[in-house]
Amino acid sequence: MPGQQLKIAIEKLKGSGVRITPQRQAILSFLIETMTHPTADEIYKMLETKFPNMSVATIYNNLKVFKDLGLIKELTYGDASSRFDANLQTHYHAICDRCGKIEDFYTENLSNVEQVAAKITGFKVASHRMEVYGTCRSCQLNH
Amino acid sequence: MPGQQLKIAIEKLKGSGVRITPQRQAILSFLIETMTHPTADEIYKMLETKFPNMSVATIYNNLKVFKDLGLIKELTYGDASSRFDANLQTHYHAICDRCGKIEDFYTENLSNVEQVAAKITGFKVASHRMEVYGTCRSCQLNH
DNA sequence: CTACTTGCAAACTTTTTGCTTGCGA
DNA sequence: TCGCAAGCAAAAAGTTTGCAAGTAG
Numbered sequence A, B: 001m002p003g004q005q006l007k008i009a010i011e012k013l014k015g016s017g018v019r020i021t022p023q024r025q026a027i028l029s030f031l032i033e034t035m036t037h038p039t040a041d042e043i044y045k046m047l048e049t050k051f052p053n054m055s056v057a058t059i060y061n062n063l064k065v066f067k068d069l070g071l072i073k074e075l076t077y078g079d080a081s082s083r084f085d086a087n088l089q090t091h092y093h094a095i096c097d098r099c100g101k102i103e104d105f106y107t108e109n110l111s112n113v114e115q116v117a118a119k120i121t122g123f124k125v126a127s128h129r130m131e132v133y134g135t136c137r138s139c140q141l142n143h
Numbered sequence C: 001c002t003a004c005t006t007g008c009a010a011a012c013t014t015t016t017t018g019c020t021t022g023c024g025a
Numbered sequence D: 001t002c003g004c005a006a007g008c009a010a011a012a013a014g015t016t017t018g019c020a021a022g023t024a025g
Helices: A002-015 A022-033 A040-047 A056-068 A111-121 A137-141 B002-015 B022-033 B040-047 B056-068 B111-121 B137-141
Strands: A073-075 A083-085 A092-096 A102-105 A124-135 B073-075 B083-085 B092-096 B102-105 B124-135
Touching: A002 A022, A022 A040, A022 A056, A040 A056, A056 A073, A056 A083, A092 B111, A102 B111, A111 A124, A111 B092, A111 B102, A111 B124, A124 B111, B002 B022, B022 B040, B022 B056, B040 B056, B056 B073, B056 B083, B111 B124
Parallel strands: A092 A124, B092 B124
Antiparallel strands: A073 A083, A092 A102, A124 B124, B073 B083, B092 B102
């Protein structure tokens, strides 16, 4: 229930003394509703009809605020720009070499690798990230 | 034995019709010898005493060549620039939130997650990547 | 009211590109 | 010699910054 998630996120924003501006809410709301891991520029383009005067800097400002509060995660791949993900459930990504699509998938939580890594490296481990790379189904079909 | 790895890599370059220039060899050799996952700029700085006239474009050109031949891997994290890793053994990274250090670690190969991901997503999976994030030992000690 | 945000433009950083000259095989 | 590679500089792309004006609480 994304509506619920938005509500909780907004409470969290308020709780940390951050103002709820229309732009801020729209960016957050868009991130929570979309499944597409958009770039900053994609967010900008999606919202420019609603906020014709909004600047990219506002997008970046807000992404930083959300990230610092743990409301979103930043994903960086080989390509130029970062992508942002408001799905906070533990999940993993499959990335297509061919078309660049990022598909979420859920499997058993690999948090045991955190413990293994901690034991080996001496790190105090807080989180992990895992991705697989390959060719997505539709790119396989299109030869 | 890094000398061996370099030799093999150079054979691979020759085999694909790529020339072995001094700059190319120096960049590759540096990547294989270092443990530090350097950025393009760091490579540039390390080699500028040896090649005062070398341009950054040469670094990028060669990194692209190496990557296309599978001799190195590109790592992208939240920070600005890509890092490059010539360690081709299956291994994982622990990244310190505090100081940014990247520590390699080896554990059981997680390639079974590739199969799981393939089954769930329909991807033809070729590789995977896993990282843990946290605080490294020395940052823990330095409070 | 006032501190936080926005909008804007310029600056900055990283990476890419086009083109000429140079050099490895 | 031939064609790939290096050097150079300019451009592109993404992100950050400084500041004036606006507004949420």
